[in-house]
Amino acid sequence: MRRSLVVGNWKMNGTRASAELLAKGIIAGLGSDVADIAVCVPYVYIPYIADLVKDSPLALGSQNIADQASGAYTGEISASMLKELNCQYALVGHSERRSYYGDTNESVAARFSQAQAQGIIPILCVGETLEQREQDQTFAVIDEQLDAVINLVGIPAFYNAVIAYEPVWAIGTGKTATDEQAQEVHCYIRKYIAAKDQVIADKIQILYGGSAKPDNAKGLFAMPDIDGGLIGGASLDAESFLKIYHSV
Numbered sequence: 001m002r003r004s005l006v007v008g009n010w011k012m013n014g015t016r017a018s019a020e021l022l023a024k025g026i027i028a029g030l031g032s033d034v035a036d037i038a039v040c041v042p043y044v045y046i047p048y049i050a051d052l053v054k055d056s057p058l059a060l061g062s063q064n065i066a067d068q069a070s071g072a073y074t075g076e077i078s079a080s081m082l083k084e085l086n087c088q089y090a091l092v093g094h095s096e097r098r099s100y101y102g103d104t105n106e107s108v109a110a111r112f113s114q115a116q117a118q119g120i121i122p123i124l125c126v127g128e129t130l131e132q133r134e135q136d137q138t139f140a141v142i143d144e145q146l147d148a149v150i151n152l153v154g155i156p157a158f159y160n161a162v163i164a165y166e167p168v169w170a171i172g173t174g175k176t177a178t179d180e181q182a183q184e185v186h187c188y189i190r191k192y193i194a195a196k197d198q199v200i201a202d203k204i205q206i207l208y209g210g211s212a213k214p215d216n217a218k219g220l221f222a223m224p225d226i227d228g229g230l231i232g233g234a235s236l237d238a239e240s241f242l243k244i245y246h247s248v
């Protein structure tokens with residue numbers, strides 16, 4: 001039985017004060033230990049949130065990670081820096097990074113590898129645009145996104161990784177994939193991994209992201225291959241994020 005995982009992606013929102021308030025609100029409302037839970041916070045707030053989550057079940061993650069270990073890469077944040085601040089997770093290949101900041105399948109693979117080199121669990125984001133879905137390219141796009149990483153690090157590396165399926169057309173649009181649409185792709189991803197390694201396929205957490213909210217989370221999380229969620233907008237409010245967490 002896979003343990004569920006719910007991750008909040010705060011994106012570029014909030015202030016130091018609101019971020020601290022949000023983290024405290026989440027910790028206060030966790031209640032029983034129903035699943036793994038983490039928040040991926042803006043880089044500059046990581047040290048403050050790291051302090052707050054120290055003795056709690058709330059894990060900490062970054063929203064990106066450098067594709068190089070160290071050196072002359074102005075503006076980048078390395079895996080070893082994030083490790084020093086107790087980051088347990090790092091998002092890699094979020095669609096906003098891919099579409100606005102030029103992250104490629106190859107650079108995403110390098111970020112995945114850098115995270116793992118420091119013992120940080122990469123959360124590899126994959127997903128198709130609306131146009132790709134309409135042209136029946138969903139599975140081909142996901143194959144390419146997965147293959148780039150598998151080719152660089154090898155399938156055994158997925159033993160310590162998470163995959164997030166985030167259809168680009170559902171992110172921040174209020175248009176959630178239906179339970180069945182999401183399950184279809186999650187099942188596809190698990191089978192794709194299973195063809196290479198059944199043990200890893202059975203173990204790996206595959207999260208759904210894209211307009212997941214308190215009122216649709218239960219249905220999504222009830223699907224056999226959906227092991228939790230990567231939550232954007234609804235993770236900025238402690239109460240709605242906790243409702244999602246408690247729907248697993």
Ligand code: 13P
Pocket residue numbers: 009094166170171172173174209210211212230231232233234
């Ligand atoms: P929304 O939940 O705001 O659609 O964002 C999803 C997402 O991009 C999480 O990484």
